[in-house]
Amino acid sequence: ALLSALKEAGPWSADVAVCVPFPYLAETALALTGQAILLGAQDCSAHEQGAFTGEVSSLMLSDLGCRYVIVGHSERRAFHHESDQLVADKAKAALAHGVTPIVCVGETLAEREAGQTELVVKRQLAAVIHTLTHCIGEIVLAYEPVWAIGTGLTASPEQAQAVHAVLRMQLHAATQKSASMRILYGGSVKPDNAAQLFAQPDIDGGLIGGAALKAADFAVICRAAM
Numbered sequence: 001a002l003l004s005a006l007k008e009a010g011p012w013s014a015d016v017a018v019c020v021p022f023p024y025l026a027e028t029a030l031a032l033t034g035q036a037i038l039l040g041a042q043d044c045s046a047h048e049q050g051a052f053t054g055e056v057s058s059l060m061l062s063d064l065g066c067r068y069v070i071v072g073h074s075e076r077r078a079f080h081h082e083s084d085q086l087v088a089d090k091a092k093a094a095l096a097h098g099v100t101p102i103v104c105v106g107e108t109l110a111e112r113e114a115g116q117t118e119l120v121v122k123r124q125l126a127a128v129i130h131t132l133t134h135c136i137g138e139i140v141l142a143y144e145p146v147w148a149i150g151t152g153l154t155a156s157p158e159q160a161q162a163v164h165a166v167l168r169m170q171l172h173a174a175t176q177k178s179a180s181m182r183i184l185y186g187g188s189v190k191p192d193n194a195a196q197l198f199a200q201p202d203i204d205g206g207l208i209g210g211a212a213l214k215a216a217d218f219a220v221i222c223r224a225a226m
């Protein structure tokens, strides 16, 4: 029902993708046939192939028609103890099979209050830059302050822009593609704050959680990104 409402709300001039849990990928791929909405997954294995029971490789995701995969979401980092290096390895494995990783970085509230925001996001991105080297220009980056995810506390456009600018500078030092790379903001993006966030020079789109579960709200947010 969510997808059909979304399909009806289109077409979009912004790129729109839905990243769904593994068990729903196949049926979502089918439902999106012929649609401009792209498919993504929410995680992948760091291993390209081999005996890793229970893991889902980016090759499998690519087979299912995934164009994107989220890696390093704060919930994966926090609840599954994913290190910066593991996240970087997942991004590398995704690219190896033509799936674009959406690499999430972001600080916790304690880290922000300790003045460590820049330090944390730069450390998280540095691992990815170091691991991907010349392929770094192929990723999508997402800044998701942990304190803003699912809490209703959105980073102000200025707060988000400040971090995005730092990340863009770090990318600039690593690749000539930095200016055209996408840096998404995620964390309580809603219909009423999306336009202001997306108007910032270094915010190129959003990674939407809760608001994407209501097709009408998601449609407003997608329109704000055009």
Ligand SMILES: O=C(CO)COP(=O)(O)O
Binding pocket: 073, 144, 148, 149, 150, 151, 152, 186, 187, 188, 189, 207, 208, 209, 210, 211
């Ligand atoms: O984690 C998020 C998207 O991946 C953000 O979630 P919310 O938009 O619900 O805060």
